[in-house]
Every structure is written in structure tokens, then in C-alpha cells.
Amino acid sequence: MRSLSCVLVREGPSDDWFLPVVLQRALQDMCRERFPACGEVQEIRSLPEAGNQHPDSVVRAIEAELGTFDVALYHHDGAPPGKSDLVIKRMREAWQEAGYREPLVPVVPVRETEAWLLADPEAIRTALRVRKLPxxxxxxxxxxxxxxxxxxxxxxxxxxxxxxxTGEHGVRDYVIRVGTTVQIDVLRRVPAFRDWWDEMIEALERLGYQHG
Incomplete structure (x- = not known):
């Protein structure tokens, strides 16, 4: 049985409240559905020192982690598209030039990560412990x-x-609660999340996870 280890380069500190939790849960579902030989999805490790705007700093930070992960996840908000697309293109090029065996898979919510928080009202209702949202x-x-x-x-x-x-501590708690309860099947209906999902499947297939 294989395990899967990922590192995450994220845009801002608040993204740590949601992305590592929900992406690990999504990968667990993905492996059950597509890669049953993967017996464990390890906790996703965030690399806050990497930054995420400059490819050189990202590559240097991840280089220090080589050998400890299977896939690098690169988060960047998808707005404005002109700027975001250029940053991601440069990151892909820098990664390719570095020649790493490990795939780089972008995580690109449109506008902000919180867009994915809003996708499942039931998870928000559960996090807030109310019967109905306003x-x-x-x-x-x-x-x-x-x-x-x-x-x-x-x-x-x-x-x-x-x-x-709505202070930082309060918002953080609710974001974490949503991350632990949001339905992955609902997120898969969000176009940008589906883009990540499909590219992650391709990355794991290139690594041979379908063969165990």
C-alpha cells in the first residue's frame, strides 16, 4: 500500500485555516474512488516561508523539502485572471526548468479561497449551529x-x-468547521475546484498510483 504526501504553498495565512483540511479530505475521497492502492493520505504540510508570488522563492523553499513529499500544491487566488494566469504560467515554467520529478498542481479558487467556503450552505449552517441561514x-x-x-x-x-x-479568532474557528464538514461532492461542482481535482488525478496517474 502506498501513501500520499503533499506540501502546500499558499497565498495568505488565513488560507491555512481551510485549504490543508479540505484538500486532504478531497484526496482521501479521490484515492478511495480512483487509487485504492493508496492506503493513506498524510496531513498536508504548508510551507509559509515559500511565499507564492515569486517562482524563485517558491522553488528554493520546495527544494529544501525534496524527498519528503509526492506532490507540490501551489495556491494562488484566480483574480484578476490576467495577473493570476501569468503568475501560474511563470510558476509552471520555473518548476519545469528545475526538473523536479514531483508534480506541481495549482490550486486556483476564483477571486478568493472563501468562494469555496460558500459552495456548501449546509456546511456553513452546521458550522454556525443554526437551522437556517439568513x-x-x-x-x-x-x-x-x-x-x-x-x-x-x-x-x-x-x-x-x-x-x-468576526474577529480573527472567531472567523478562523468557523472557517475550520466548514473545512471539516463541507461535502467534497459539492465542491466538485465548483469549476475551479474541478480543475484542481482533474489535474490532481493526472498527476497521481503519472506517479503510478493507479498501479499501487
């Missing part, structure tokens, strides 16, 4: 049309839990 939810297929997903999520928390809950 506003109707967003369809996963259209969640990236929300212009300011972070503000939208905080507004929901504020309406339900009060202003004190």
Missing part, C-alpha cells in the same frame, strides 16, 4: 460570480453569531 446559498456552479466571497462569508457569520465572532 440568506439563500449560492449554487456551486456559480459561486465564483460572488465578487467579494471573504466579505460575504464574514457577513453571514456576523448576522448569525454577532460582531464578536
Amino acid at each position: 440568506e439563500p446559498g449560492f449554487e456551486p456552479e456559480r459561486v465564483h460570480s460572488v465578487l467579494r466571497p471573504k466579505e460575504e462569508f464574514e457577513a453571514i457569520v456576523r448576522q448569525v453569531a454577532g460582531r464578536k465572532a
Whole structure:
């Protein structure tokens, strides 16, 4: 039985509250569905010292971790698209030039990571411990049309839990709760999450995970 280890280069500290948790859960589902010979998905390790805007600093930080992971996950918010696409293109090129065996798989929520938080209203309701949310939810297929997903999520928390809950500590707790309960099948209906999912499958196939 093989195990899977990933490192994550993320954009901001708050992304650590959600992405490592939800991506590990997604990979567990993926391996059960597509790669049953993978018996363990290890906790995803974040590399905060890597930054994420400059390919050279990312490559240097990950180089120090070579031999300890199977796949590198590179997070960058997908807005504005012109800037984001260029950064990701440069990162891919730098990775290819470095010649690492380990794949690099981008994680690119449109606008902000919080867009994925909004995809599953049931998970938000559970995190807030309420029977009903003050506003109707967003369809996963259209969640990236929300212009300011972070503000939208905080507004929901504020309406339900009060202003004190929107301090950094309070928001962090609710983000983590959503990360542990959001349905991966719902996230797979979000186009950008599906892009990550499909590219991750390709990466694991290149590494031979389908053969055990």
C-alpha cells in the first residue's frame, strides 16, 4: 500500500485555516474512488516561508523539502485572471526548468479561497449551529460570480453569531468547521475546484498510483 504526501504553498495565512483540511479530505475521497492502492493520505504540510508570488522563492523553499513529499500544491487566488494566469504560467515554467520529478498542481479558487467556503450552505449552517441561514446559498456552479466571497462569508457569520465572532479568532474557528464538514461532492461542482481535482488525478496517474 502506498501513501500520499503533499506540501502546500499558499497565498495568505488565513488560507491555512481551510485549504490543508479540505484538500486532504478531497484526496482521501479521490484515492478511495480512483487509487485504492493508496492506503493513506498524510496531513498536508504548508510551507509559509515559500511565499507564492515569486517562482524563485517558491522553488528554493520546495527544494529544501525534496524527498519528503509526492506532490507540490501551489495556491494562488484566480483574480484578476490576467495577473493570476501569468503568475501560474511563470510558476509552471520555473518548476519545469528545475526538473523536479514531483508534480506541481495549482490550486486556483476564483477571486478568493472563501468562494469555496460558500459552495456548501449546509456546511456553513452546521458550522454556525443554526437551522437556517439568513440568506439563500449560492449554487456551486456559480459561486465564483460572488465578487467579494471573504466579505460575504464574514457577513453571514456576523448576522448569525454577532460582531464578536468576526474577529480573527472567531472567523478562523468557523472557517475550520466548514473545512471539516463541507461535502467534497459539492465542491466538485465548483469549476475551479474541478480543475484542481482533474489535474490532481493526472498527476497521481503519472506517479503510478493507479498501479499501487
